[in-house]
Amino acid sequence: MRIVHDWLGPIELPEAPERIVSLAPNATDTLFALGLGQRLVGRSAFCYRPAGVLGLPVVSSYTRVRWELLASLRPDLVLVSTGVQRDLLQALFERGFPVYPLPLPQSPYGIMENVALLGALLGVSEAATRLAQGLAERYARLYRALPLRRVYLEFDLGGPITVGRGSYVDEALRHLGLQNIFSQHPQSYFVPQLAEVPKRGPDLFIYEPKPHRSRPREKVEQLMAERGWRLPLVVTGGDELAHYGPLFFGYLERLVEQIRGVLD
Incomplete structure (x- = not known):
C-alpha cells in the first residue's frame, strides 16, 4: 500500500506485514497487546518486555543497527519511534527498508493514538480500538x-x-x-x-x-x-x-x- 508520510513523503508498505522488526519498545509493547507478537522477527536491545520477545534476535541498540543482521531477517516492516530515533529513521529509509515511525506522544492520549495508528497499519483496527478504549477508561479513572x-x-x-x-x-x-x-x-x-x-x-x-x-x-x-x-x-x-x-x-x-x- 502507498502511504504519504509527513516526513518521508510517499512510502510503500505491504498490506499485511508478517515479518516485523521493532526497534522501539513502545511499538513492541503495542504489537503484543494487539495479539501480534508472533509477527515479530527482530527487536532492539531495549525491547525486553513482555517476556515473549526475549528469544528474538537483537538487531540494534536504540540508535545503532546491525545492518547485516537486519537485512538477513528480510523484514517487510521496520518500526521505530521519533525523538532520538529520527536519524535512525532516515538511515533506514535511505537504505531501502520498509520503515514506519510512530510519533513521540505529547500526552498519554498520544499513546492511545499510536495504538490506533499501528492497528490500522497492520489491519487490526477493531482490536486497536478496543485496546485504546480500555486504556482510555483506565486513564480516566486516574483523573485527580x-x-x-x-x-x-x-x-x-x-x-x-x-x-x-x-x-x-x-x-x-x-x-x-x-x-x-x-x-x-x-x-x-x-x-x-x-x-x-x-x-x-x-x-x-x-x-x-x-x-x-x-x-x-x-x-x-x-x-x-x-x-x-x-x-x-x-x-x-x-x-x-x-x-x-x-x-x-x-x-x-x-x-x-x-x-x-x-x-x-
Whole structure:
C-alpha cells in the first residue's frame, strides 16, 4: 500500500506485514497487546518486555543497527519511534527498508493514538480500538486521583533528566493531580539545574532508575543525602514512566498507589 508520510513523503508498505522488526519498545509493547507478537522477527536491545520477545534476535541498540543482521531477517516492516530515533529513521529509509515511525506522544492520549495508528497499519483496527478504549477508561479513572502536591521527577539516564512542557509524562502528572515543578520549562526533556530544585519547593521526589539496577532506593537515598535533600521519595521500577506503550497505564496506576503510601 502507498502511504504519504509527513516526513518521508510517499512510502510503500505491504498490506499485511508478517515479518516485523521493532526497534522501539513502545511499538513492541503495542504489537503484543494487539495479539501480534508472533509477527515479530527482530527487536532492539531495549525491547525486553513482555517476556515473549526475549528469544528474538537483537538487531540494534536504540540508535545503532546491525545492518547485516537486519537485512538477513528480510523484514517487510521496520518500526521505530521519533525523538532520538529520527536519524535512525532516515538511515533506514535511505537504505531501502520498509520503515514506519510512530510519533513521540505529547500526552498519554498520544499513546492511545499510536495504538490506533499501528492497528490500522497492520489491519487490526477493531482490536486497536478496543485496546485504546480500555486504556482510555483506565486513564480516566486516574483523573485527580492524588492530592495536589508539587513534584520533582528525575530519570537516571546516565545523569539526571527531567521533563517540562510538552512531555507526555508532565501531562500524566497533571492528570493525576500533581504539579511538576518544571512544568513551564520550554523543553520537554532536559538536564535540570539541581540547585534550582529546592528553590521550587517540591513536596515529593519521584525517581526513575535505569532498569535492572540493584538496590536503586538505597542509591537514590545516598544521592539525596549528597544533595542535602529531605523529601518524601517514590522510586519506580525503572523504565516505567519513560515507557510510552500500553504498559504505561499500569505503571501509572502503580505510581498512584506508591504515592498514596508515601503521603498516608
